Amino acid sequence: MSTRSVDDLVKALGSDSGISKSEVSRICAEPDAELDAFKERPLDHTVFPCVFLDATYCKARVNHRIVSQAVVIATGISATGHREILGLMVGDSESKPFWTKFVRSLRARGLENVQLVISDSHSGLVAAIRTVFLGTAWQRCRVHFVRDVFSVIDKVSGEMVAATIRTIFAQTTAAAVRTQLDVVADMPGRQFPHVKTMLLDAATDITAFADFPPAHWKKIWSTYPLERWNREIKRRADVVQVFPQPRRPRPTRRRGPGRTPRRVAGLRPPLPLRRLHGRTSQPQTK
Helix, strand or coil: HHHHHHHHHHCCCCCCCCCHHHHHHHHHHHCCHHHHHHHHHCCCCCCCCEEEEEEEEEEEEEEEEEEEEEEEEEEEEECCCCCEEEEEEEEECCHHHHHHHHHHHHHHCCCCCCCEEECCHHHHHHHHHHHHHHCCCEEECCHHHHHHHHHHHHHHHHHHHHHHHHEEEEEECHHHHHHHHHHHHHHHCCCCCCHHHHHHHHHHHHCCCHHHHHHHHHHHCCCHHHHHHHHHHHHHHHHHCECCCCCCCCCCCCCCCCCHHHHCCCCCCCCCCCHHCCCCCCCCCC
């Protein structure tokens, strides 16, 4: 809720004085400690074979300028099917150093034995996954892949091509999935050679889900389970509109030993009398 809405709510509850903006800010800052503890908690309490990574963008004020910052979030699915938010981070962009720092923080907190990572094909994200999660399969989100296909063909033919690509994911066995991909790649190849090239180049990445149990396919072939969290972030960000400048701790000034004696000893010139009394003192005459 916005500050004005909180003030109206408090008045509706019977408080005539309402609530000030500073009080709302103080109350909102109280859960920060709990949030920091949640973000830094250990992740070695269970195993997460599948990890989803995605990002959304929000407006924030940085160095007195309004910029768009990436809010990246990671969720994991345990061996028992339990879904859990693993971590989140806010940064300037989706560059490789930023993503690498994020996924390494997950590993440092105990995230091990990851078998599959699901994400879009952002170059910085893919490079970070291949750097940090060695030996882990990568599933390219099928929804983002279809969107990339739409960018190289016209809108009239887009739905037909998309429906053809979806038949790949309608198969029931891993062999049938990969065979259907080759068949689909040849169907629009004459009219849309770019689509055929995209399918063949991404064949391994968009069919990585087929190496897992078929009962899990619908949950791991896209980042759709993360879309709900992104919508929740956006819904709350629309209320705030622009997030304020992050607070930075002020550096503590350390006073050197003997500062007061030096001042008393006269190492600093005394203030002139005119600054103390507003005029120049005249000598008294007897």
